[in-house]
Amino acid sequence: xxxxxxxxxxxxxxxxxxxxxxxxxxxxxxxxxxxxxxxxxxxxxxxxxxxxxxxxxxxxxxxxxxxxxxxxxxxx
Amino acid sequence: xxxxxxxxxxxxxxxxxxxxxxxxxxxxxxxxxxxxxxxxxxxxxxxxxxxxxxxxxxxxxxxxxxxxxxxxxxxx
DNA sequence: CACCACAACGGACTATAGTCTGCAATAAAA
DNA sequence: TTTTATTGCAGACTATAGTCCGTTGTGGTG
Numbered sequence: 001x002x003x004x005x006x007x008x009x010x011x012x013x014x015x016x017x018x019x020x021x022x023x024x025x026x027x028x029x030x031x032x033x034x035x036x037x038x039x040x041x042x043x044x045x046x047x048x049x050x051x052x053x054x055x056x057x058x059x060x061x062x063x064x065x066x067x068x069x070x071x072x073x074x075x076x
Numbered sequence: 077x078x079x080x081x082x083x084x085x086x087x088x089x090x091x092x093x094x095x096x097x098x099x100x101x102x103x104x105x106x107x108x109x110x111x112x113x114x115x116x117x118x119x120x121x122x123x124x125x126x127x128x129x130x131x132x133x134x135x136x137x138x139x140x141x142x143x144x145x146x147x148x149x150x151x152x
Numbered sequence: 153c154a155c156c157a158c159a160a161c162g163g164a165c166t167a168t169a170g171t172c173t174g175c176a177a178t179a180a181a182a
Numbered sequence: 183t184t185t186t187a188t189t190g191c192a193g194a195c196t197a198t199a200g201t202c203c204g205t206t207g208t209g210g211t212g
Contacts, residue, residue, distance in 0.1 A: 040161095046120045047199085051148070
């Protein structure tokens with residue numbers, strides 16, 4: 001389920017910033033369609049990609065991972 | 077340089093626990109040679125793999141990422 | 153209605169994460 | 183010296199991260 005949790009968190013953070021997938025992709029050096037895949041839980045990023053996304057979203061990578069830990073605890 | 081930093085951190089945490097690459101690989105469901113590649117900075121893990129490793133190393137994934145952030149700040 | 157911005161989605165692709173086998177190098181122990 | 187445990191490393195492989203180009207669906211807005 002970790003893929004889905006990451007997707008949910010990413011979408012939430014992106015929408016909080018009020019930017020489009022297109023914009024997030026462009027500013028993080030990633031493809032527009034790949035952002036879409038991530039948010040739908042169809043891909044899981046490497047930690048390098050995590051750092052790129054975090055920078056644009058103005059969050060620490062570790063903060064994003066923390067959110068995943070919380071969701072992950074109450075899952076199995 | 078993020079790959080190298082991750083490798084350094086991984087090796088340090090593994091040695092602190094006093095376990096071999098073989099043991100870490102086996103207990104995290106990853107290949108022994110892949111642990112070796114990670115520690116030498118020749119591969120970068122996905123966040124799913126990060127969670128697997130963190131569990132065996134008895135660390136929160138976010139703690140490991142935090143260590144990377146610290147190394148990464150003082151690099152460029 | 154037509155138009156526009158945005159996201160879902162498909163397919164075909166390239167790059168790289170991760171596996172598996174096996175051998176060489178090292179160091180520590182017997 | 184021989185044995186044992188551990189890691190480096192090469193090569194060939196499979197699985198999946200990530201790109202690129204295009205089309206479809208949807209919800210505003212003029």
